[in-house]
Amino acid sequence: xxISSDFLVIGSGISGLSFAIxxxxxxxxxxxxKDKITExxxxxxxxxxxxxxxxxxxxxxxxxxxxxxxxxxxxxxxVEEIVLAGPKLVQELIDNYNVKFSKEKGxxxxxxxxxxxxxxxxxxxxxxxxxxxxxxxxAARKEPNITFYEDxxxxxxxxxxxxxxxxxxxxxxxxNIINFQASVTTLATGGAGKVFLVTSNPDISTGDGIAMxxxxxxxxxxxxxxxxxxxxLYHPHAKSFLITEAMxxxxxxxxDLNGKQFMKKYHPxxxxxxxDIVSRSIDTVLKISxxxxxxxxxxxKDSDFIKKRFPMIYGKCKSFGLDITEQPIxxxxxxxxxxxxxxxxxxGQTSIKNxxxxxxxxxxxxxGANRLASNSLLEGLVVGDKSAKYAASLMMSNNSTKKQPxxxxxxxxxxxxxxxxxxxxxxxxxxxxxxxYVGIVRxxxxxxxxxxxxxxxxxxxxxxxxxxxxxxxxxxxxxLAQVAxxxxxxxxxxxxxxxxxxxxxxxxxxxxxxxxxxQISMVDRVPLNNDI
Ligand code: FAD
Ligand code: SIN
Numbered sequence: 001x002x003i004s005s006d007f008l009v010i011g012s013g014i015s016g017l018s019f020a021i022x023x024x025x026x027x028x029x030x031x032x033x034k035d036k037i038t039e040x041x042x043x044x045x046x047x048x049x050x051x052x053x054x055x056x057x058x059x060x061x062x063x064x065x066x067x068x069x070x071x072x073x074x075x076x077x078x079v080e081e082i083v084l085a086g087p088k089l090v091q092e093l094i095d096n097y098n099v100k101f102s103k104e105k106g107x108x109x110x111x112x113x114x115x116x117x118x119x120x121x122x123x124x125x126x127x128x129x130x131x132x133x134x135x136x137x138x139a140a141r142k143e144p145n146i147t148f149y150e151d152x153x154x155x156x157x158x159x160x161x162x163x164x165x166x167x168x169x170x171x172x173x174x175x176n177i178i179n180f181q182a183s184v185t186t187l188a189t190g191g192a193g194k195v196f197l198v199t200s201n202p203d204i205s206t207g208d209g210i211a212m213x214x215x216x217x218x219x220x221x222x223x224x225x226x227x228x229x230x231x232x233l234y235h236p237h238a239k240s241f242l243i244t245e246a247m248x249x250x251x252x253x254x255x256d257l258n259g260k261q262f263m264k265k266y267h268p269x270x271x272x273x274x275x276d277i278v279s280r281s282i283d284t285v286l287k288i289s290x291x292x293x294x295x296x297x298x299x300x301k302d303s304d305f306i307k308k309r310f311p312m313i314y315g316k317c318k319s320f321g322l323d324i325t326e327q328p329i330x331x332x333x334x335x336x337x338x339x340x341x342x343x344x345x346x347x348g349q350t351s352i353k354n355x356x357x358x359x360x361x362x363x364x365x366x367x368g369a370n371r372l373a374s375n376s377l378l379e380g381l382v383v384g385d386k387s388a389k390y391a392a393s394l395m396m397s398n399n400s401t402k403k404q405p406x407x408x409x410x411x412x413x414x415x416x417x418x419x420x421x422x423x424x425x426x427x428x429x430x431x432x433x434x435x436x437y438v439g440i441v442r443x444x445x446x447x448x449x450x451x452x453x454x455x456x457x458x459x460x461x462x463x464x465x466x467x468x469x470x471x472x473x474x475x476x477x478x479x480l481a482q483v484a485x486x487x488x489x490x491x492x493x494x495x496x497x498x499x500x501x502x503x504x505x506x507x508x509x510x511x512x513x514x515x516x517x518x519q520i521s522m523v524d525r526v527p528l529n530n531d532i
Contacts, residue, residue, distance in 0.1 A: 001176055001178045001179070002178065002179040002180075002181060002405065002408075003030060003178055003179070003180050003181070004180075004181045004182070004403040005027070005028040005029060005030040005147070005180075005181075005182050005403075006023075006026070006027030006028045006029070006182060006183050006184070006395050006403075007019075007020070007023045007027060007028070007029045007030070007182055007183065007184050007185075007186065007391055007395070008029075008030050008032070008166060008167060008180050008181075008182035008184070008185045008186065009023070009029055009030065009031045009032065009186045009188055010032045010154045010167065010185070010186065010187050010188060010189055010209065011032065011033070011040070011186075011187065011188030011189045011190060011209070011359070011361070012031055012032070012033040012037050012038075012040065012137070012140075012148075012188070013040040013041060013042035013043075013133070013188060013190055013359060013360075013380065014042040014132060014133070014136065014359065014377055014380040014381055014384065015188040015358040015359025015360070015361075015379075015380035015381075015383065015384040016031065016186070016188030016358070016359070016384070017031075017133075017136040017137065017139075017140055017384070018089075018136070018358075018380060018381050018383075018384025018385050018388075019186055019188060019348075019356075019358055019384040019385075019387055019388045019391070020140055020143075020146055020388075021136070021139055021140050021143060021146075021388075022384070022385055022388030022389070023388040023391055023392065024140075024143040024144075024145035024146050025145075025388075025392075026388075026391075026392035026395065026396075027145065027183075027392070027395055028145050028147070029143075029145055029146045029147070030147055030149060030180055030182065031140065031146055031147065031148050031149065032149045032152045032154060032169060032180070033148070033149070033150050033151070033152070034151070034152070034153045034154075034189075034204050034208070034472075035150070035151065035203075035204050036150055036151070037137055037148060037150050038133050038134065038137055039202060039204055040133075040190050040202060040204055040205075041129075041190050041191060041193075041201055041202060041205060041360065042129050042132065042133045042190075042377070042380070043129045043130060043133045043202070044129050044200070044202060044240075044242065045128050045129030045132070045377055046123075046126045046127070046128060046129065046242055046244035046246065046312070046313075047111060047113050047121055047123060047126075047128065047244045047245055047246045047373055047374045048101075048111050048121040048122050048123030048124075048128045048246070048374050048377070049090060049093075049121065049122050049123075049128065049132070049374055049377040049378050049381070050062065050086075050113075050116065050120050050121050050122075050372065050373070050374035050375050050377075050378055051083075051086035051087050051090045051120060051122065051378055052083070052086065052087055052120060053087060053090070053108055053110065053120065053122060054108075054110055054118070054119065054120065056118065057118040057119075057120050059080075059083055059084055061117050061118055062083045062086075062118075062120060063076075063079050063080055063083050064117070065115055065116050065117050065118075065372055066079045066083065066366070066367075066368075066372045066375060067079055067368070068115065068274075069115040069274050069275075069367075069368070069370045069371065069372040069499075070367060070368020070369055070370055070371075070372075070499065071368055071369040071370055071498050071499035071509075072368065072369065072498065072509070072513055073222070073225075073365075073368035073369040073498065073499060073513060073515070074365060074366065074367065074368030075364070075365030075366070075368075078345075078346055078364050078365045078366050079365075079366055081346055081382075082346065082364075082366050082378060082379055082382045082383070083378075085382045085385075085386070086378050086381075086382060089381050089382055089385055090122060090378075090381070093132065093135070093136075093381070096139065097135045097136055097138070097139045098135055098138075099124070099131055099132055099135045099136075100124060100131060101122040101123060101124055101128075101131075102122075102123055102124055102125055108122055109123070110122065111123050111246045111249055111250075111374075112246070112249035112250075112272070113245040113246055113248075113249050113272075113373035113374055114245055114248065114249075114269075114271075114272045114273060114274055114275055114278065114373050115272075115273075115274045115275070115372045115373060116372065116373065116374075119249075121246065121249075121373070121374045123246065125308070125309060125310070125311050125312070126244050126246065126309070126310045126311065126312045126313050127311070127312050128377075132377065149169070151171070151172040151173055152169050152170070152171055152172065152178075153169065153170045153172060153208075153472055153475055154167045154168070154169050154180075154189075154208065154209075154212060155167070155168045155169065155170055155177070155212075155409075155470065155475060156168050156212055156215060156216070157185065157212050157213065157215075157216040157352075157355065158179070158406040159216040159217065159352055159355070160404075160406070162217065162351075162352055162353055163352070163353040163354055164185045164216070164352050164353065164354045164355035165181060165182070165185075165354070165403075165404045165406055166179060166180050166181040166182050166185060166403075166404075166406060167180050167185060167212070168180075168409050170470055170472065170475065172472055175469070175470075177408075177409040177411075177470070179405070179406060179408060179409075181403045181404065181405060181406065182403060183354065183394065183395040183398055183403060184354050184355075184356060184391040184394050184395055184398075185354060185355050185356070186348060186355075186356040186357070186358060186387065186391065187209035187212070187213060187342060187355070187356065187357040187358070187361050187362070188209070188357075188358050188359050188361065188380075188384070189207075189208045189209030189210075189212075189361045190204065190205050190209070190359065190360045190361060191205045191207065191337060191338035191341075191360040191361070192205055192206060192207025192210060192338045192480075192483045193205045193334075193335045193336060193337070193338070194206045194207075194431070194476075194480060195207060195226075195335065195430070195431065195434050195480055195483050195484050195487065196226070196334075196335035196431060196434050196435045196439065197431040197432050197434070197435035197436075198232065198332060198333075198334045198335065198435060199232075199240055199334050199335040199336070200229050200232050200240050200241075200242040200334045200335070200336045201240060201335070201336070202240065206476040206479050206480045206483070207338065207361075207479050207480065207482070207483030208475070208476075208479045209341075209342065209357065209361035210223075210338070210341050210342055210361055210479075210482075210483055210486065211478070211479035211482035211483055211486075212479070213342040213350065213352070213355070213357060213361075214482060214486060214518075214519075214520065215482070215520075216352060216355070217351075217352065217519060217520055218342055218343070218350050218351050218352050218355065218357075218519070219342075219343040219350070219351040219517055219518070219519055220340070220341065220342055220343060220363075220486055220517070220518050220519070221340055221341070221343045221363045221490075221515045221516065221517045221518075222339060222340035222341075222363055222369075222490060222515050222516055222517075223338075223340035223341070223483070223486040223487045223489070223490035223491075223516070223518075224340065224487060224490040224491035224493075224494050224501045224516060225338075225339035225340045225367075225369055225370075225490075225499060225500050225501055226335055226337075226338060226339065226340075226487065226500060227275060227276070227335075227336050227337040227338075227339055227370065227371055227500050228275070228276070228279040228333045228334060228335055228336060228439070228440050228500065229242060229245070229275065229279070229333060229334055229335075229336035229337075230245070230254075230275060230278040230279045230282055230331070230333050231243040231244075231245070231247075231248075231254075231296055231329075231331040231332075231333070232331060232332055232333065232334035233316070233317070233320075233329065233330070233331060234292060234293035234330040234331055234332045235320050235322075235330065237320060238316070238320060240334070241316055242334075242336075243296055243313060243329055243331055244310070244313065245275070245373050246309075246310075247296060247298055247310060247313070248271040248272055248296070249272065250298070250301065250305075250309060251298065251300070251301060252271065252296050252297060252298035252301075253271060253296070253297045253298075254271055254278070254282070254294055254295070254296055254297075254331075255294065255295050255296075255297050255328060256285055256289060256291070256294055256295075257289055257291045257294075257295075262281065262285055262294075263278065263281060265281075266278075266280075266281040266284075267281070274370055275370065275371075275373065275500075276370050276499055276500045276502070279333040279440055280440055280441065280502060282294050282331075282332070282333050283333060283439075283440045283441060286332070292330070292332075293330040293331055293332050294330075294331060294332070295328035295329060295330055295331065296328060296329045296331045297328035297329075298324060298325075298329075299324075299325060299326055299327065299328065303325035303326075306324060306325050307325070310324070317329060333440060335435075335439075337360065337371055337376060338360055338361075339363065339367045339368075339369070339370070339371055339499075339500065340363050340486075340487075340490065340516075341357065341360065341361050341362045341363040342357035342361055342362050342363065343357075343362075343363055343517065344356065344357040344358070344362040344363065344364055345364060346364055346382070346383050346386055346387075347383075347386055347387050347389075347390035348362070348383060348386075348387030348390060348391070349387075349390065350362075351519075354394060354398065356387050356390070356391060358380065358383045358384050358387050359376075359379070359380040359383065359384065360376060360380070362383070364379070364383065366379050367379075368499060369498045369499020369500060369501065370499035370500050411469065412466070414466070414467065414468055414469045414470075415467065415468055415469065416468065416469055417464070417468040417469065417471055417474070418468070420471075420473070422460065422464055423464070423471075423473050423474055423477050426457050426460060426461055426477055426481070427473075427476075427477050427480070429453070429457060430454065430457060430477075430480055430481055430484050431480075433449070433450050433453050433454075434450065434484050434487070437449050437450035438450050438484075438487060438488060438491060440502065441502050441503075441504060442491055442501070442502065442503045442504070443503060443504040443505050444492075444503070444505045447488055447491050447492050450484075450488050451485075451488050451489075451492075454481065454484055454485055454488065457481060458481050458485065461474075461477055461478055461481050462478075465478055486518065489518060490516040490518065491503075493516040493518075494506075494516050495510065496508060496509050496510035497509065498510070
């Protein structure tokens with residue numbers, strides 16, 4: 001079976017939707033989601049979207065805050081481009097898609113988060129992701145040129161002579177493998193937080209786009225740069241539930257088991273220090289005390305204010321028997337955002353012709369070595385918009401490669417899987433050793449240990465992949481293992497501590513700046529402005 005369109009968009013979060021809605025003006029769009037259309041990190045965003053929306057703020061300050069968080073590794077030209085493009089596109093969210101951000105007395109209520117020198121985060125209480133995702137889906141549904149394919153999992157890209165002509169896709173409910181042919185294929189598959197045992201990310205975040213692009217020969221960069229969010233709810237039944245940084249922006253304090261506020265010992269900005277510093281400080285407190293969690297305390301604020309500003313968090317914690325207006329919230333750091341990814345520019349262009357990468361799956365140089373809070377919705381929105389225009393120009397200039405057919409998937413002698421326990425075992429194993437050895441604090445020995453274990457697990461996964469019929473959880477596992485390998489290889493290549501990457505063996509910053517870049521069989525350190 002085959003399906004042809006001008007644009008194949010793999011992913012329906014903010015970046016995929018921003019791209020699809022604009023690309024639909026130029027041609028037909030197949031929009032794929034691995035699960036339900038709204039499921040993805042965008043839906044769970046709490047804090048909001050950072051942009052200059054207040055006359056007391058300035059582009060220069062937003063640029064400077066982004067660069068400072070990025071610890072020397074941002075591309076200043078790209079930071080400037082994205083920050084400057086922000087207000088117009090956020091206004092478009094409000095005017096064209098009817099996104100409703102919170103207001104106080106008729107004025108947008110701008111939130112404050114770590115690393116921002118001004119209040120500049122537009123939010124819809126603590127349900128910003130739900131508001132943006134649902135309104136963008138509504139807008140996309142009005143576009144006759146967009147066809148939605150929910151529960152369709154992209155397996156591999158088809159690349160011939162370094163030109164992408166589509167992807168093999170598993171139709172989850174029927175087990176069919178479909179050839180999706182397109183003039184331009186856009187990866188908008190989000191991040192890879194599930195590689196780690198503790199994460200704020202939803203289940204879809206298994207790094208599929210990064211793994212597919214890598215297997216197809218694309219350049220991948222800075223995979224060691226994994227951002228850990230300081231505050232995820234610690235509760236046996238609270239899977240991946242984030243407690244927004246905006247709560248610290250409203251004055252919540254981090255305290256230890258004895259009720260002592262500890263951040264002043266680690267950074268002058270205390271709870272609003274950059275994320276990497278807050279996460280490492282909590283990690284240190286937990287290692288020294290042996291406690292299971294630290295606590296985030298907002299009980300000093302008025303209870304009506306807490307319920308109005310953080311209704312979702314209040315309700316969720318209440319469902320676990322915790323009243324956050326009266327009790328501190330047990331929290332731990334969690335893998336949150338993949339800063340590294342498929343090397344791309346702000347038009348989404350990758351090292352493979354007709355393959356674009358946008359949003360969290362990509363690495364444009366905007367986030368450097370540490371992403372500033374609430375900058376990723378902004379990047380997804382801006383790059384999605386710009387890359388749609390680039391994709392249209394590619395399609396028009398590319399008639400020779402237009403919707404070229406490629407061979408159907410060959411299942412070989414694959415049988416129905418006999419022991420799914422292998423998938424479960426390897427899934428748990430990878431996520432646990434990545435958390436313990438490649439987590440917030442790394443060392444050469446820990447990376448070597450993780451690499452050795454991964455070699456063994458990958459052999460088993462590859463054998464299983466070739467011997468048995470494809471199953472969504474096997475595809476997730478294979479991608480997860482691939483991304484784990486890329487993170488370990490890049491972490492070994494970074495011989496310094498910078499931003500979110502901290503190594504006990506190289507505690508200082510190196511004098512020269514570089515990205516860790518790899519393709520299928522090489523890892524290199526390359527200058528920052530090494531363009532696509
Ligand atoms: P996603 O929104 O993750 O969407 C990925 C899409 O790809 C999904 O549709 C999925 O189905 C699809 N997909 C994946 N693999 C495949 C496959 N193999 N085949 C088919 N489809 C596939 N950032 C902010 O700026 N502000 C915030 O307040 C904020 N809060 C956050 C809170 C949480 C809990 C989390 C997890 C993240 C938060 N972030 C926030 C980060 C931000 O939400 C993400 O970086 C951003 O939403 C990513 O958007 P995206 O379009 O790249 O991917
Ligand atoms: C949060 O609300 O704390 C998450 C914001 C982000 O990841 O940008």
